[in-house]
Amino acid sequence: MDRRSGLPVVGMVGAGQLARMTHQAAIGLGQSLRILAADADESAALVGADVVLGDHTSYADLQRFAEGCDVLTWDHEHVAREHIRRLAAEGRTTLPGADALCFAQDKLRMRERVESLGIAVPQWAAVSTAEEVGSFADKHGWPVVLKVITGGYDGRGVWVVPDLAAAEPALRRGIPLLAEEHVAMTRELAAVVARSPYGQVAVWPVVETVQRDGICVEVLAPAPGLEEATALAAQRLAIRLATELDVVGVLAVELFATGDGVLVNELAMRPHNSAHWTIEGSRTSQFEQHLRAVLDYPLGDTRMTAPAVAMANVLGGREDGPGIDERLHHLMARWPGAKVHLYGKQVRPGRKIGHVTVLGVDADEVRATASAAAAHLAGTRAAP
Amino acid sequence: MDRRSGLPVVGMVGAGQLARMTHQAAIGLGQSLRILAADADESAALVGADVVLGDHTSYADLQRFAEGCDVLTWDHEHVAREHIRRLAAEGRTTLPGADALCFAQDKLRMRERVESLGIAVPQWAAVSTAEEVGSFADKHGWPVVLKVITGGYDGRGVWVVPDLAAAEPALRRGIPLLAEEHVAMTRELAAVVARSPYGQVAVWPVVETVQRDGICVEVLAPAPGLEEATALAAQRLAIRLATELDVVGVLAVELFATGDGVLVNELAMRPHNSAHWTIEGSRTSQFEQHLRAVLDYPLGDTRMTAPAVAMANVLGGREDGPGIDERLHHLMARWPGAKVHLYGKQVRPGRKIGHVTVLGVDADEVRATASAAAAHLAGTRAAP
Numbered sequence: 001m002d003r004r005s006g007l008p009v010v011g012m013v014g015a016g017q018l019a020r021m022t023h024q025a026a027i028g029l030g031q032s033l034r035i036l037a038a039d040a041d042e043s044a045a046l047v048g049a050d051v052v053l054g055d056h057t058s059y060a061d062l063q064r065f066a067e068g069c070d071v072l073t074w075d076h077e078h079v080a081r082e083h084i085r086r087l088a089a090e091g092r093t094t095l096p097g098a099d100a101l102c103f104a105q106d107k108l109r110m111r112e113r114v115e116s117l118g119i120a121v122p123q124w125a126a127v128s129t130a131e132e133v134g135s136f137a138d139k140h141g142w143p144v145v146l147k148v149i150t151g152g153y154d155g156r157g158v159w160v161v162p163d164l165a166a167a168e169p170a171l172r173r174g175i176p177l178l179a180e181e182h183v184a185m186t187r188e189l190a191a192v193v194a195r196s197p198y199g200q201v202a203v204w205p206v207v208e209t210v211q212r213d214g215i216c217v218e219v220l221a222p223a224p225g226l227e228e229a230t231a232l233a234a235q236r237l238a239i240r241l242a243t244e245l246d247v248v249g250v251l252a253v254e255l256f257a258t259g260d261g262v263l264v265n266e267l268a269m270r271p272h273n274s275a276h277w278t279i280e281g282s283r284t285s286q287f288e289q290h291l292r293a294v295l296d297y298p299l300g301d302t303r304m305t306a307p308a309v310a311m312a313n314v315l316g317g318r319e320d321g322p323g324i325d326e327r328l329h330h331l332m333a334r335w336p337g338a339k340v341h342l343y344g345k346q347v348r349p350g351r352k353i354g355h356v357t358v359l360g361v362d363a364d365e366v367r368a369t370a371s372a373a374a375a376h377l378a379g380t381r382a383a384p
Numbered sequence: 385m386d387r388r389s390g391l392p393v394v395g396m397v398g399a400g401q402l403a404r405m406t407h408q409a410a411i412g413l414g415q416s417l418r419i420l421a422a423d424a425d426e427s428a429a430l431v432g433a434d435v436v437l438g439d440h441t442s443y444a445d446l447q448r449f450a451e452g453c454d455v456l457t458w459d460h461e462h463v464a465r466e467h468i469r470r471l472a473a474e475g476r477t478t479l480p481g482a483d484a485l486c487f488a489q490d491k492l493r494m495r496e497r498v499e500s501l502g503i504a505v506p507q508w509a510a511v512s513t514a515e516e517v518g519s520f521a522d523k524h525g526w527p528v529v530l531k532v533i534t535g536g537y538d539g540r541g542v543w544v545v546p547d548l549a550a551a552e553p554a555l556r557r558g559i560p561l562l563a564e565e566h567v568a569m570t571r572e573l574a575a576v577v578a579r580s581p582y583g584q585v586a587v588w589p590v591v592e593t594v595q596r597d598g599i600c601v602e603v604l605a606p607a608p609g610l611e612e613a614t615a616l617a618a619q620r621l622a623i624r625l626a627t628e629l630d631v632v633g634v635l636a637v638e639l640f641a642t643g644d645g646v647l648v649n650e651l652a653m654r655p656h657n658s659a660h661w662t663i664e665g666s667r668t669s670q671f672e673q674h675l676r677a678v679l680d681y682p683l684g685d686t687r688m689t690a691p692a693v694a695m696a697n698v699l700g701g702r703e704d705g706p707g708i709d710e711r712l713h714h715l716m717a718r719w720p721g722a723k724v725h726l727y728g729k730q731v732r733p734g735r736k737i738g739h740v741t742v743l744g745v746d747a748d749e750v751r752a753t754a755s756a757a758a759a760h761l762a763g764t765r766a767a768p
Contacts, residue, residue, distance in 0.1 A: 004425065005728055006708045023431075024411045027404060030708070030726025030738065032431045041388065047407075047416045049431050280667075280689075283721050283743070297713055301721035305664075305689050305743075324390045324414070329681055337667050337685035342414025344389055354414065359667070359689075 001070060005030055008295060011065055012036070012044075013056050014075025017343040017352070018271045019044035021279070022075075025287035036065045044075070046344040059083050066092045071294045073249060074270055077105050078151070095197070095248040095294040096269045103245050104269040107149050107178050117244055119237060120263045122256065123181040133167045133179055140181040146170045147178045158214055183263060185256040189223050190274035191238035192252045194289040194299055201239045202289065202299040204282055206231045209254070209274050215350075218371060221277050221309040224363045234262055241267070250275070250290045273313070276355050280339050281309035306359035310370040314354040316347035317378030327377050338373045353378075385454060389414055392679055395449055396420070396428075397440050398459025401727040401736070402655045403428035405663070406459075409671035420449045428459070430728040443467050450476045455678045457633060458654055461489050462535065479581070479632040479678040480653045487629050488653040491533050491562045501628055503621060504647045506640065507565040517551045517563055524565040530554045531562045542598055567647060569640040573607050574658035575622035576636045578673040578683055585623045586673065586683040588666055590615045593638065593658050599734075602755060605661045605693040608747045618646055625651070634659070634674045657697070660739050664723050665693035690743035694754040698738040700731035701762030711761050715740075722757045737762075
């Protein structure tokens with residue numbers, strides 16, 4: 001409890017853009033997010049007032065960071081569960097807890113657990129050898145999707161292999177992998193929910209996530225043309241997973257849409273790229289909601305603020321040509337309603353340096369605008 | 385220019401809630417507001433990453449603060465114009481500049497200037513003695529409104545005096561005062577506009593500001609039942625003032641509505657309480673817009689995000705009873721759509737410690753909700 005404000009102190013481990021945007025939301029709630037950063041130049045450390053430098057892999061650093069925090073929460077999935085368990089054993093409130101995070105950190109355990117709940121996932125097997133990959137392909141066909149079991153993100157640690165020879169580089173790493181059928185999907189969706197320790201849940205409309213090279217490039221809210229029954233089923237599935245896995249905070253459920261319904265692809269237990277649109281597009285943003293949830297405050301209204309919202313990631317992009325300031329200037333002149341979020345990151349090809357959100361009434365129009373604005377900011381498209 | 389981000393650095397002198405909310409908006413633009421604070425416990429200093437401690441009345445402190453800032457702007461009206469002129473003479477960009485700020489700092493000069501533009505203000509005169517007050521009252525009747533010429537705010541430095549005897553305490557201060565007719569107004573309005581150095585202007589819908597004891601308690605957007613012609617005239621007036629006075633940034637024009645049209649009451653050249661509703665209620669908040677303006681970026685879309693928006697100030701309030709954390713908890717349970725903004729200030733009777741904004745379709749309903757939620761947070765009304 002902060003004696004001055006009379007409000008509890010939330011500490012977030014990790015200082016990426018999620019912590020940055022969580023701090024932005026925390027300000028409204030009378031808070032100042034405490035942030036554990038590896039480096040003073042990290043995205044959230046550049047804007048936060050209460051930054052502790054330390055290493056999230058060091059238990060001593062986590063312990064020092066936890067001093068004076070009423071709740072600990074996470075900007076990423078990379079904090080070791082044994083550390084989180086030890087913090088909890090020492091009386092710290094860790095939300096989501098290690099038993100829940102397990103299913104966001106370990107793709108094998110997640111699939112076992114989700115299947116045990118009768119929820120569909122793509123066909124999968126743990127594989128370590130070419131023989132095992134071959135026998136998986138015999139059953140489920142080529143291509144096979146190989147994934148690292150822990151630590152992959154944004155397309156890293158994922159290989160779509162058309163034959164056994166192509167699987168070699170992934171297998172050569174000598175670590176167990178997850179083999180998954182290559183799902184004949186129609187598109188990808190995400191159902192994002194928040195849950196409080198009290199057990200309250202609040203879910204946003206189901207969105208479509210558009211991927212390119214394994215990286216999310218656009219999010220369309222609500223998912224255009226989605227049948228109401230499928231949307232409702234996906235929302236219920238997310239609520240059920242949050243409840244069964246005892247998640248506290250935001251849970252993003254990435255889904256494959258197929259002719260037969262949805263399959264669970266991945267889980268994230270933190271604010272997630274698929275809900276960045278909620279900052280302007282929903283009465284309660286995922287960042288505010290995550291804070292409300294971990295503080296065990298009642299959750300906020302998740303209604304949309306416009307009929308159609310599109311978010312496009314700024315994947316920077318060109319380092320030559322006009323600088324970011326000039327690009328931003330032109331973007332604002334061309335699209336006065338576009339909402340820009342820059343993460344304070346230096347431009348590097350393919351790096352997510354920000355996002356743009358556009359609100360409106362026509363799904364195609366907001367998508368085209370968000371996409372053009374983001375590409376413009378990335379310098380990957382000429383000014384219109 | 386920040387070498388890392390490639391973006392210009394904005395420095396704001398003053399660390400109140402306006403700087404706090406400006407920092408919140410700055411984060412989205414890839415910025416981190418540089419803040420000059422008198423004390424590390426001030427509202428904005430609690431949440432900003434780039435806080436310089438210093439005294440805004442000291443030129444040396446201002447000069448030191450200005451180092452590395454591309455633009456200097458103001459959280460309040462209390463920076464001496466001679467300091468601002470000297471900073472400008474040394475090559476600093478000061479926005480708004482001293483020549484504009486003059487009309488926000490000095491109530492006499494403002495009235496002279498506004499009248500010279502043919503824009504109506506209440507009848508006024510400079511007074512120093514009881515005789516002068518008496519002769520003003522002979523012309524314009526009692527009560528007379530006395531105001532300090534510089535430095536008043538939130539009802540401080542304003543006296544509504546029914547007779548000469550009541551004027552004594554104000555006159556005893558021995559400083560020149562402004563005497564003003566007590567306008568028979570129907571209500572108070574505000575027209576808020578932003579202007580960039582390039583000369584672009586963008587105006588928000590005209591709002592009604594509801595005052596109690598000289599303090600703004602509620603803001604209703606748009607002003608309920610305002611005739612379109614009056615709204616348009618007020619917006620044009622604000623644009624004309626911003627242009628004629630060469631304001632850069634946000635200009636709030638406080639207006640008295642009378643049977644005959646509007647009279648200019650006060651000017652503020654910074655984000656203003658009458659536009660806090662824009663954070664959620666407009667596509668572009670006044671805080672983002674102020675930054676865009678002082679950065680000479682193109683201005684953002686000022687359309688509303690809902691048909692009716694109400695903002696109520698949290699005037700704290702009771703120090704006994706449930707603490708702020710418990711009040712917040714209950715508020716969220718009762719009004720899941722209410723947007724809370726707490727300024728990190730300690731509760732003191734009558735002190736503005738935050739505000740609540742409610743969006744909806746019915747003006748009466750959003751007003752009642754915002755007002756009830758704010759009173760609940762202040763502890764001045766029992767939980768519903």
